[in-house]
Amino acid sequence: MAIRFSIILTLCCLGFPIYSQVNISFDNDCTKKNSAVFALTLIENLGENKVVELLEKDVTLLTTWETDSIGRINGFRLISKKELSKSLLDSIETFLIKNSKRFFSCYVQLPGYDNSDSYKIIINNLSENKEGLFVNAAFPGELMTFYNYEVVKKRHGKLSKYRYLQKQIKRYLPLSP
Numbered sequence: 001m002a003i004r005f006s007i008i009l010t011l012c013c014l015g016f017p018i019y020s021q022v023n024i025s026f027d028n029d030c031t032k033k034n035s036a037v038f039a040l041t042l043i044e045n046l047g048e049n050k051v052v053e054l055l056e057k058d059v060t061l062l063t064t065w066e067t068d069s070i071g072r073i074n075g076f077r078l079i080s081k082k083e084l085s086k087s088l089l090d091s092i093e094t095f096l097i098k099n100s101k102r103f104f105s106c107y108v109q110l111p112g113y114d115n116s117d118s119y120k121i122i123i124n125n126l127s128e129n130k131e132g133l134f135v136n137a138a139f140p141g142e143l144m145t146f147y148n149y150e151v152v153k154k155r156h157g158k159l160s161k162y163r164y165l166q167k168q169i170k171r172y173l174p175l176s177p
Helices: 002-013 032-047 048-056 086-096 116-129 147-152 161-172
Strands: 061-067 075-078 133-139
Touching: 002 133, 032 048, 032 133, 032 161, 048 161, 075 086, 147 161
Parallel strands: none
Antiparallel strands: 061 075, 061 133
16 A cells, blocks of 8 residues: 555656646637636626626626646736726635636647647646746626627527526536536
8 A cells, every 4th residue: 555655656746747737728719718717716706696796887807817837826917997896806816726726728739739749748848847827817708799699689688697607607618517
């Protein structure tokens, strides 16, 4: 048993591939996935009523998240046309860090390589450089782009912004609650 533990510990310390720990996406919808992660975080942290209020007041948030090489959040900057309290911003940042929320690092697949090889090259580069990344995420971002179309053209007149946002979160993060 001790030998097995020693082997596992050695593999982890020697940089056994951390591939599964990094959220890299070659997907065209990567920024929408990040917006969905951010929106879900706001719902979990602030609650439905506060998110409904943000949506009804047409509050838009653009954030830049500083992450380490495996995607853990170290800090962020936020841009908003509407003034937000420092306690609200601190609450969001603390929640993300405490709950180990991670955003997707968006990349274009390397020319001439398949997804797997591109992924390995990017991971190796991140591991060697030991530098963090900056990830952008917006609320509600592109998630609400077709809300008016859904309400007017498809005659879903009773569809609230919040319910539409939830549908979009499930679309881009299918495993979300």
